[in-house]
Amino acid sequence: MTARRPAPRLAGAALAALLLAACGGSDDTTGSAAAGGEATGWSFTDDLGTTLELDERPDRVVALTDVAASLFAYDVAPVATFGWSALAADSRFEGFDTSGTTDLGTAYGEIDLEQLAAADPDVIVTHAYPVDSEGTIDDTKPLYGFTDLAQQEAAAEIAPIVAVAMRGSAVDVVERTEELAVSLGADRADVDAAREEYAAAAERLRAAGERDLDVLVGAAYPGEGVYVAKAQDDPVLRAFGDLGVDFVDPGGEGYYWETLSWENIGTLPADVVLESERAMPVEEMQRQPTFARTPAASSDQVHRWVFAALDSKAQAAWAQELAGHLEQARDVA
Numbered sequence: 001m002t003a004r005r006p007a008p009r010l011a012g013a014a015l016a017a018l019l020l021a022a023c024g025g026s027d028d029t030t031g032s033a034a035a036g037g038e039a040t041g042w043s044f045t046d047d048l049g050t051t052l053e054l055d056e057r058p059d060r061v062v063a064l065t066d067v068a069a070s071l072f073a074y075d076v077a078p079v080a081t082f083g084w085s086a087l088a089a090d091s092r093f094e095g096f097d098t099s100g101t102t103d104l105g106t107a108y109g110e111i112d113l114e115q116l117a118a119a120d121p122d123v124i125v126t127h128a129y130p131v132d133s134e135g136t137i138d139d140t141k142p143l144y145g146f147t148d149l150a151q152q153e154a155a156a157e158i159a160p161i162v163a164v165a166m167r168g169s170a171v172d173v174v175e176r177t178e179e180l181a182v183s184l185g186a187d188r189a190d191v192d193a194a195r196e197e198y199a200a201a202a203e204r205l206r207a208a209g210e211r212d213l214d215v216l217v218g219a220a221y222p223g224e225g226v227y228v229a230k231a232q233d234d235p236v237l238r239a240f241g242d243l244g245v246d247f248v249d250p251g252g253e254g255y256y257w258e259t260l261s262w263e264n265i266g267t268l269p270a271d272v273v274l275e276s277e278r279a280m281p282v283e284e285m286q287r288q289p290t291f292a293r294t295p296a297a298s299s300d301q302v303h304r305w306v307f308a309a310l311d312s313k314a315q316a317a318w319a320q321e322l323a324g325h326l327e328q329a330r331d332v333a
Contacts, residue, residue, distance in 0.1 A: 044183055047165035047176060048128060048137060058122035058184060062104070064145045065090055067125050067164065070177050070311035072096040073194075074186035080104050080119040082111045082145050084278075092309050109147030113154055121159040125180065128163040132255050133233055135167035166310075170239035173310045174198075181311070194312035201319035202243055208326035209244030214333050215326075216248040216270035216296070217305055219279035220288070225261040227279075228268065229305075236308065236315070240322065262290045269333035270296050272325060274305035295332040301325075 042057040063071060065083030069092040072078075080102040081087060087098045089106075102119055104111045116124075127144040128137050143163050146152040155161065164176050178191050217229040217237060231237035231247035233256040241247055248270050250258035260268065265288075273296040275282050282304055286297050296302055303325050308318035 042183065044162060044180060046162045048139070048163050050163075052123065052160050052162060054122065060120055060122045061184060062116065062119055062121040062124045062159065064126040065092070066127055066144075066309065067177065067180075068101075069093060069096075069309035069314065071125075071181055071184065071186075072098070073309065073311050073313045074178075074181045074190055076181055076184045076186050077101060078125075079121060080116065084108050092307075092314070108145070109151070111146070111151060111155065113151075113158070116155060117158050124155060124159050124161045126161060126163055128165045130165070130167045130255075133230075135165070137165060137167075164310075166235055168235060168238070169242060170235040170310060170315060171242075173235045174312055174315060177310045178312065191312070194316070198312040198316040198319070201316040201323070205240060205245065205319045205323040205326075206243045208323040209240075209246065211326060211329075211331075212246060213271040213326055213329055213331060214246050214248050214269065215272045215274060216250075216268055217274045219257075219276035219305075220285045220291075221279055222284075222288075225259055226265055226291075227257040227259050230256055230258065235310070236318070239315075240319070245322070245326070262288055265291050266294050270294070271299075271301060271331055271333045272296055272329050273302045274322075275302060277304045277306060299330060299332045301329050301332065 041053065041055050043051060043053040045051040061071065061076065061078045062080045062082070063078040065081045065085070065087070068078045068081045068083075069090075072093065077097070078101055082104040083090070084107070086103045086106040087093050087101060102115060104115050104119075126146075129144050130136050131138045131141070140149075142149050142152045143161065144166070146155065152161070162180070164173065164180065166173060178186070182188050182191060217231065217234075218226045219229070220226045228248070228250035229237060230250065231241045237247060248268050250260070250268060252258035273294075275285050282302050286292055286302055291297050306318045306321065308314040
């Protein structure tokens, strides 16, 4: 497998310019009225190259929770969601009014097709994940959130599916997510304001990255060890790396993760460790004897790895949080 070549680093202002440039939308999304006042219909070309055309803008949207959080951020409320957990158990939805949104399941791949049909969706929105560092999407595998192709095809019989690819930099994923949100009725001015907010957060993170601290990102499990993330394969980590954050490269030939046993966790020295909020709690990880002896753990420089939604508002908050950790950290590795 050929490793993806590292992207050039972007200063905060340059990254902001890329995000702000996207606010004008793209030629493959429509949903506005023509000059004469007549509706022009709605179309969107997703990241799999599929163009969906409808007579009018979709009003009833069902979304993967990862996308739904971004839609809620711009006042586009899906009628139903599916994903890893129920809405009430997902911190990304705190502060949003989800009373009109139906949980189609409470675990990954758990989608009640009868409830999906009852929600009467115009469109279903989800993510497509690559299978390698080159960003390849394998259409013989189900899109994210579906347990298998049969379930996906059954859902597609109810409403067409739009996929946003989780590859490359988060800059691109955020751009596509917000293009979709605007096409579904989000206020473009709100999106523009959020991108300005992210620009400020990106600049702070860029400055914090200049401290040259080594950051290890992983997901730890008691009986398995630590899955160390490869920053170039994760859109958000890649974007933050482009801003100057120095992520530890675990090596290995596999895609996205390299697994280390608890006995070998000290072979990757790091000043700061980010532990997945979906795996072992930070406090429990720090009690693992071999990890407790590492520089980051003994210096209490272990924090949660946040899975923020892929929109400018959520990414700004996560960038600010990480910048704060780096600003307070010491070089200990």
